[in-house]
Amino acid sequence: MSRRGLVAQTLQMNSWIVATSQDLRPPRKMSKKSHFDMRLKEVILNVYKYETQKKSLTTAADDIVEEVALKIGICKRSVYKVVREYRARHSFAALLTNQNRKRCIHLVNHGNTSTIRRKVHQFFFRNELPTIDNVLKEVND
Incomplete structure (x- = not known):
């Protein structure tokens, strides 16, 4: 049945x-690895405001936060963080993007890059760990 x-x-x-x-x-x-975008933070804050208006003044803040967390499906700590962020700035900060990040590999020309890779691969062929000190010692020799 x-x-x-x-x-x-x-x-x-x-x-x-x-x-x-x-x-x-x-x-x-x-899911645990996802972040809260600005829309979701606004939803959390709106549900929190609604619950605080609905509850009486004698209701504990922890009970309100627990109710919000159950309704949205997130943990209580996340609700506290979003409310604290809003109280500090009266807005939500946009997420920082790493699109313009320079990679170290672009600072070295192609010939040197292939040499460094060859040296690192040699460490693996010898069953050794390629630490930065060891790689620098091999490259400089």
Whole structure:
């Protein structure tokens, strides 16, 4: 029997039990390696503001943050960070891009690059670890 069928049967047998298939599923979590873009930060802040307006003044801030975290599917710490960032700047900072980053490999011409690569490969052929000191010693010799 499927889970929904089991819930429907439970509802028919015990009319006082109120459970739906929504209650049986855990909240959807975000992946750990993703960052919060400005839109998501605004959503978190809007839900936080809504919950603070909805709750009374005697409700603890931790309870409000926990409610926001459950609704959005993020951890409480992330909610605290977003709210703290907004309180400090009254806006959200855009993410920094690394598109103009210079790579070290472009500072050396092609002939020297191939020589350095050959030296590093020789370390692997000898089953040694190519540390910077060892590579510099080999290249300078």
